[in-house]
Amino acid sequence: MKIVLDGNRMTSKEEAHAYLKEVFGFPEYYGKNLDALFDCLTEGGAMEVDFQHTDEMKAALGKYGDNLLRVFRDAENIILEIK
Numbered sequence: 001m002k003i004v005l006d007g008n009r010m011t012s013k014e015e016a017h018a019y020l021k022e023v024f025g026f027p028e029y030y031g032k033n034l035d036a037l038f039d040c041l042t043e044g045g046a047m048e049v050d051f052q053h054t055d056e057m058k059a060a061l062g063k064y065g066d067n068l069l070r071v072f073r074d075a076e077n078i079i080l081e082i083k
Helices: 013-024 034-043 054-061 063-074
Strands: 002-006 047-052 078-082
Touching: 002 013, 013 034, 013 054, 013 063, 034 063, 047 063, 054 063, 063 078
Parallel strands: 002 047, 047 078
Antiparallel strands: none
8 A cells, every 4th residue: 555645735733633634544533643643553554655745844843743754664564755
């Protein structure tokens, strides 16, 4: 499974988590934080994530954007391609 993420859609923490919930199809109880993101990413099967416009996302989110990318890198079942 390959998922393409657009960092331009992540201009705030709230928008980032709403977008990720939509794209990945996370359940309604998704906690909308980095711990919940890690849990959801590691519960699913293996996938490839093409993360585009990461510089724009990091500019909008600051340190939180770096931490969000770290969650994707730390999720063992994710093959991450950053552009």
